[in-house]
Amino acid sequence: MPAIQTDARQVASTVPAATRRRGNSVFRELVAHLREHRTRLRMEWAQRIIEARLLTAMNRKEVAAEVASIYDNYVKALQTGTFEVLQAYAQDLSERIIPRGVQTHEVVGIVLLLRDVLARSLFAKYQADPARLDRVLNAYEPAANRIATTVAVSFVEERERIIRHQRETEEVLRRLNEALEEEAKRIALALHDEAGQMLAAVHLAVAEIAHDLPAPAADRLDKVQHLLKEVESQLRRLSHELRAPMLDTHGLMPALEFLAKGVHQRTGLRISVGGSTGGRVPPLVETAIYRSVQEALNNVARHAQATKVKVDIRRNGNTVRCVVTDDGVGFDVDAVTGRNGRRGLGLLGIRERVHVLGGQAEILSAPGRGTKLTMALPVGIS
Numbered sequence: 001m002p003a004i005q006t007d008a009r010q011v012a013s014t015v016p017a018a019t020r021r022r023g024n025s026v027f028r029e030l031v032a033h034l035r036e037h038r039t040r041l042r043m044e045w046a047q048r049i050i051e052a053r054l055l056t057a058m059n060r061k062e063v064a065a066e067v068a069s070i071y072d073n074y075v076k077a078l079q080t081g082t083f084e085v086l087q088a089y090a091q092d093l094s095e096r097i098i099p100r101g102v103q104t105h106e107v108v109g110i111v112l113l114l115r116d117v118l119a120r121s122l123f124a125k126y127q128a129d130p131a132r133l134d135r136v137l138n139a140y141e142p143a144a145n146r147i148a149t150t151v152a153v154s155f156v157e158e159r160e161r162i163i164r165h166q167r168e169t170e171e172v173l174r175r176l177n178e179a180l181e182e183e184a185k186r187i188a189l190a191l192h193d194e195a196g197q198m199l200a201a202v203h204l205a206v207a208e209i210a211h212d213l214p215a216p217a218a219d220r221l222d223k224v225q226h227l228l229k230e231v232e233s234q235l236r237r238l239s240h241e242l243r244a245p246m247l248d249t250h251g252l253m254p255a256l257e258f259l260a261k262g263v264h265q266r267t268g269l270r271i272s273v274g275g276s277t278g279g280r281v282p283p284l285v286e287t288a289i290y291r292s293v294q295e296a297l298n299n300v301a302r303h304a305q306a307t308k309v310k311v312d313i314r315r316n317g318n319t320v321r322c323v324v325t326d327d328g329v330g331f332d333v334d335a336v337t338g339r340n341g342r343r344g345l346g347l348l349g350i351r352e353r354v355h356v357l358g359g360q361a362e363i364l365s366a367p368g369r370g371t372k373l374t375m376a377l378p379v380g381i382s
């Protein structure tokens, strides 16, 4: 990349001083022309961008706003000739549009289109005077090349930096997530094996006592045994929910359905799980949603006095949205999550899980109005 940059700089520095001085007045005239006709030229450029199917990740309004801003900065860069202004702008532009999924060829494409639109306009203005046209184009073209190169190089560098940063963050997250999941699995196993075995021993001891007791008392112990069996099966189920093996084997939706069924059996809450992720999404995202819904359902069971809960998953382009709504008593969100709020770990954990993946979590609730938790997670920049 630096090699291209050096070339671009050389274009300007190889122009002899006398030519540059003469070029100054040509430049002033050129810039005045581009300023005077900016509305028409910007529109023409925007139209060409849309026709060439560039910046497709943005809607027309966003394209128009970018076009206006890039055009003005382009003319400013032509006028001042300062590389730093241009580079700072290219950097800022890259930071804004890279997360939108804009690709390198699109950036190069739009800058080349602008160069073309402006060159045509200069041609139309000076075509009756070939000598002058020659001078204008000789002044314009090296500068336009330099701008195109600077913007493209900045974009590529910035994109590489963002992708590198994203990979590093993902790696840290992956390790953190693995550690957390390992811990959950360890607890799930302990619950399943150790608590399960202890319960089985209690079960046997009770059966022995029942054997030695007269009929009415033995009947009552029968009920205890029945309850013990129930506890055993709930424990097994809880351990499965905690370990969530279905998440790996079947994906998010079946795992959520299994979870909802278990919570329903334990609490009586009517839980509907609907929507779709539109195919598998990255495991980190699936785990974050599963664990967050698990906590949200826990909260509903513990705090909401609700009868119904709805879990809805939607895929919209690069975003997966998950909404958990209950019809319970609701709560004052600011009072709970504010600085002096009573601090539980659940909502905080949901926020953190979602934020580290570049997503947003929002909780809407008011006393007597139920609660709605919305999570939106990106499923990766391509």
Ligand SMILES: Nc1ncnc2c1ncn2[C@@H]1O[C@H](COP(=O)(O)OP(=O)(O)OP(=O)(O)O)[C@@H](O)[C@H]1O
Pocket: 299, 300, 302, 303, 304, 326, 328, 329, 330, 331, 336, 343, 344, 345, 346, 347, 348, 371
């Ligand atoms: N669905 C809900 N309906 C009503 N109140 C809720 C709901 N979800 C959360 N809350 C309120 O928000 C508080 C904070 O929830 P959070 O999950 O952060 O903590 P917690 O459930 O109290 O404790 P922890 O999750 O750490 O075991 C709860 O104590 C409760 O008052």
Ligand SMILES: [Mg+2]
Pocket: 295, 298, 299, 344, 345, 346, 347
């Ligand atoms: Mg909680």
